[in-house]
Amino acid sequence: MSEPRVLSTREGYDRWAATYDTMGNWLLAFEEPEVDRALGPVSGLDVLDVGAGTGRHAIRIASGGARVTAIDFSEEMLAQARAKGGAEYVNWILHDANTPLPFRSGSFDRVLSGLVLEHIDLPRLRPFFAELRRVCRADGRVVVTAMHPAMFLKGISANFRDETGQVRPRSYEASISDYVNAALGAGLGLGRLSEHRVDERLAERFERARKLLGWPALFVMELRPNYPAGNRTNVHGGGVT
Template sequence: MTYLSPLGYLLGVEGAALLRGFRERSADRAFVEARIAEIRTLLDTPALAHAEGETAREGTISTAEVYRSWAPHYDSPGNQMIDLEQPVVRRILDGLPVGTALDAACGTGRHTAHLHRLGHRVTGVDASPEMLALARERLPDVGFHQADLHDLPLGDNTVETVVCALALTHVPELAPVLAEFARVLRPGGHLVISDAHLLVSYLRPTLPRQPDPEGHPTLLAEYHRPLSAYLAAALPLGFQVRHCEEPRRPLRSLAPDTAPDPLPAHMSWDLLHWCPEASAAALDDSPVAVVWHFQLEDTGKNSTKD
């Protein structure tokens, strides 16, 4: 059970701003005193001080349920994770040989479409029928299959490239999924992975979702990992690191004179307008995602690098 408090979250942002300022030697006296004054103001603001939080339970809503509601607007402009992740992934894909490709957890087919434009013979796989319906509408001449990442509907050694974007955060263990990627890849094949960065899980608000049968808001179970976890799962399978990049949140601070929005009914990014300077100090230029380019070892061929 997690108690989600709007005031608690804002105080956490203030604390993160102070700690980062101390660590990066950017917290002068004026900044520190401004944060302390703002904390006092937040504590004394009736809309925040008297706002009830929500007690939420994790794991009582499934990934399938969440993506069912996300599907219609998943690709809408303004999804910052996609905006930052996509150019990095596509830059890697643009440098790979054209061949047979798999978009694993393809969603609405955004990376599938790019692989298709590059000339790959591409297959898309996803567990969400709602997301697949949008992918099929976008790319009617591409083969899509509903399947789990642990049991891909492809034979051994059948593709040269596998892409898996922003999906592994929903997988409890990395090793079985990466082993499945290694199974379908040909020796020397390429694996491009993107995932939410561990730091995001500490700095973003946790969004409660529809109530469970007992009336408690629900939290989607997510698995955020340090970078070492990807290496621990990939290297024993024969994957070699070709590139790793951590796209960062742009310097796009909220204007200090921005009027606070009305208090949301639950924790959301809208809360950041209550402390724009602290939000900028805590969040700007922080890693949002991690993108890995691995290549499956092939002692009989020359490997390529970015």
């Protein structure tokens, strides 16, 4: 089998956009209920979705009564999002999250970033988290999900197939401690950390996930912008579920 073709993250997603929603991606199905649980009720809230892609979360959250702003640096992913029903209730912005976010401090009650972290290079993780924190209200919540770093050990990162074979938008290997330390270093407090293993129920729905049975595949961080100093590493209900 030929080596996967590695593209820049942006070009990779531009090329993936047309088929992203139709690939039967088990990680998305695995992640969605965790995002909803971590965000809690969103009606009436201001929500920012960073790396919103084809709008999977943003449109659902807007339909739950939130005022949603969604940013992504892939024009093609955003074009797919904008073409969907319900997209008219979301404010879509083309923006690279490796640069300062174009919002005033404290603009949002919830700041979400779903499955983007693996595309942020190690030195940029801390400024990335710092921006999520800055735009979140003091009593708000930052929710970040990621493909579990254990997947890197299996040689797995975001990928798709096109007519040339397997393609990978660039990802950067990191560990859980890299992610957690970057968030803490950015002044965020850890409210809850959870890791989720592929189980039989998921494998029944997605045959492709069966080879990962028992492996942690998803990682979710619930963060607070103003957790009391000295209590930052108080992890509630962590551990592998």
